[in-house]
Amino acid sequence: MATMTAAQKREQARTDYDAFLRACPTNQLLDRLSDKWVSLVLAALSTGPMRYSDLSRKIAGVSPKMLTQTLRALERDGLVTRTVTPSVPVRVDYELTELGGSLAQLMTAVKTWAETHFDEVHAAREQYDAENA
């Protein structure tokens, strides 16, 4: 029948919306940026190329698993390059591509916003918390 319960309609809408979101480039990029480690790796590499172990030291606290996973994802998206030098202890260098560099600039814009407006957000929070004591 043509009639659906509200729950059924919501379910249908949810499925459609999920598909829409997965196809949306903005959403996909946000998924990338939102990754805790992606932003840190981008920031670390923005000063120049780095080796795997340099990264793991600079980004203290990252597990080898997540570092590898993050780097692979960035490499797949063409944001970093991975260069293997087959010397005796193998040496692997990671470097931002031009595309990766432009994304890092975007991150800088976010950073700038955060720094200039942080006081306002902080003040709003204190006020809100005080009012809803």
Added chain:
Amino acid sequence: MATMTAAQKREQARTDYDAFLRACPTNQLLDRLSDKWVSLVLAALSTGPMRYSDLSRKIAGVSPKMLTQTLRALERDGLVTRTVTPSVPVRVDYELTELGGSLAQLMTAVKTWAETHFDEVHAAREQYDAENA
């Protein structure tokens, strides 16, 4: 003793870094933006004020729980205002503040980047997947 195993040093570094990240305004903002529903609510409200039920319809698929949670967080950070009109079915309007508007503009910058570079990212992915077949 002054000597620590590598694992202990990693653990220590992780704890320190976590504290550092929680204090970092950029990271806090990224946590906000990275929230799936926050970005959608911001986008929805950028066209003008909306009622609770309008939002839940426009952002199809959001559960009432998450919508409330998201709106409360945004209100707390001073990014949206919540106005209750005590008419007979109570009416609640949500609207972006000036601060929220500036954040929405930042989101627009992200959107623009995503749209202009999506093809490059997509091409890089296809190439990567082809090479690592």
Added chain:
DNA sequence: TGAGGTAGGCACCTTCAGGTAACTACTTCC
């Protein structure tokens, strides 16, 4: 000779964010 570095891979395990369902209290529409 064994401890640590270099660049990860693999499998298990836990946690918690977010979804689901049910409820409020009052109203209007069919």
Added chain:
DNA sequence: GGAAGTAGTTACCTGAAGGTGCCTACCTCA
């Protein structure tokens, strides 16, 4: 009179992300 809307709240539950530990294989330094 019951179904649906308005604006949520509360309790419960699951799935997937991410952390931990253990492994390779070769090298160097003390």
